[in-house]
Amino acid sequence: MTRVVSYNILAGGYSFRERGAKRTEQLLKIIRSAQPDIVGLPEGINPQVPGPMVAAELAEALGMQLVPGGLPTSRQDYQTAFMTRLPIVSVKHYDRPGILARPLLEVCVEEENGQHLTIFVIHLSASFNRGRAGGHIRMREMQEILKIMEPLRLAGKPHLLMGDFNTLSPKDAFTASALLKYVVGLDVKRKDKTLNDGHPYLDSVVPPKLRIFNPLLHIVARTPFLLALFDLAASIYAPRGCIRLLTREYQDCFRRLHPSEQGFTCPAAAPAGRIDYIFANSVLAERLEMCRVLETGEDDLPGEQASDHLAITAEFGAGVIADQPVTSSSDMSMHS
Numbered sequence: 001m002t003r004v005v006s007y008n009i010l011a012g013g014y015s016f017r018e019r020g021a022k023r024t025e026q027l028l029k030i031i032r033s034a035q036p037d038i039v040g041l042p043e044g045i046n047p048q049v050p051g052p053m054v055a056a057e058l059a060e061a062l063g064m065q066l067v068p069g070g071l072p073t074s075r076q077d078y079q080t081a082f083m084t085r086l087p088i089v090s091v092k093h094y095d096r097p098g099i100l101a102r103p104l105l106e107v108c109v110e111e112e113n114g115q116h117l118t119i120f121v122i123h124l125s126a127s128f129n130r131g132r133a134g135g136h137i138r139m140r141e142m143q144e145i146l147k148i149m150e151p152l153r154l155a156g157k158p159h160l161l162m163g164d165f166n167t168l169s170p171k172d173a174f175t176a177s178a179l180l181k182y183v184v185g186l187d188v189k190r191k192d193k194t195l196n197d198g199h200p201y202l203d204s205v206v207p208p209k210l211r212i213f214n215p216l217l218h219i220v221a222r223t224p225f226l227l228a229l230f231d232l233a234a235s236i237y238a239p240r241g242c243i244r245l246l247t248r249e250y251q252d253c254f255r256r257l258h259p260s261e262q263g264f265t266c267p268a269a270a271p272a273g274r275i276d277y278i279f280a281n282s283v284l285a286e287r288l289e290m291c292r293v294l295e296t297g298e299d300d301l302p303g304e305q306a307s308d309h310l311a312i313t314a315e316f317g318a319g320v321i322a323d324q325p326v327t328s329s330s331d332m333s334m335h336s
Contacts, residue, residue: 044081
């Protein structure tokens with residue numbers, strides 16, 4: 001049995017609205033509640049903050065190895081990261097300047113029964129303030145990621161893709177009114193307009209040419225009838241293309257086991273949609289035994305006290321052991 005967790009810990013685990021306070025203990029309570037073997041962190045490391053890193057503290061407390069992802073194209077962005085208690089067989093970073101905003105992180109581990117399992121950790125571009133162009137950016141990223149994973153797919157080797165996709169799945173519900181009220185609330189409380197703390201604000205989701213209507217959005221957020229219209233429009237126009245493309249080749253672990261549940265993951269304080277996923281190839285999906293969203297952690301800690309995303313976890317049974325080449329756990333390869 002192998003249990004994995006995908007968790008966007010927000011800005012590398014720091015709260016910049018609270019003078020850079022760490023959320024290590026809160027995050028540990030969420031992660032430990034799942035008792036994982038593997039943890040993928042889409043916003044695992046904040047390069048702007050000097051060490052010791054929250055991710056390193058998490059790994060040490062959990063008795064896991066930490067693997068940092070490659071540097072993103074923007075110095076203001078966050079690195080992906082990976083933690084595991086299982087032996088690491090290999091690590092690869094895929095840099096695709098002009099295509100991937102953040103390098104794709106690939107880690108192959110050896111499961112307890114000796115099988116090799118390959119995990120890809122991603123954080124797709126948000127670019128919500130670019131309108132439909134943002135959806136095209138994520139589609140381009142997904143097409144490239146599918147190309148990278150193709151050799152494993154053709155070989156039928158177990159692997160999964162997890163992280164923050166910043167995209168809704170086809171047919172999934174979307175309570176845009178909850179998101180709007182959440183974002184407007186953050187905007188009202190925001191004192192430092194230059195603060196980049198990982199939270200969404202109106203300017204980060206509204207295209208520049210439409211920001212003159214920001215005051216109108218404040219009115220919409222307070223008007224039930226307008227909120228209902230906002231939900232209808234957002235549900236129709238919300239981008240879903242890259243998940244539709246991905247599901248042609250991979251199984252959505254949560255939806256496979258929960259066909260009708262919402263499974264909202266973001267924002268944690270006002271869940272409006274599902275944008276955090278664990279996808280498995282067909283071989284691995286046959287081993288899927290559990291997948292759920294972690295709404296609370298140890299001591300019943302609410303997820304919103306740890307991050308702006310809720311974590312998602314999945315468990316895979318042992319399955320049939322296939323013949324595999326013997327590879328030392330110290331064989332670490334880095335590719336661009």
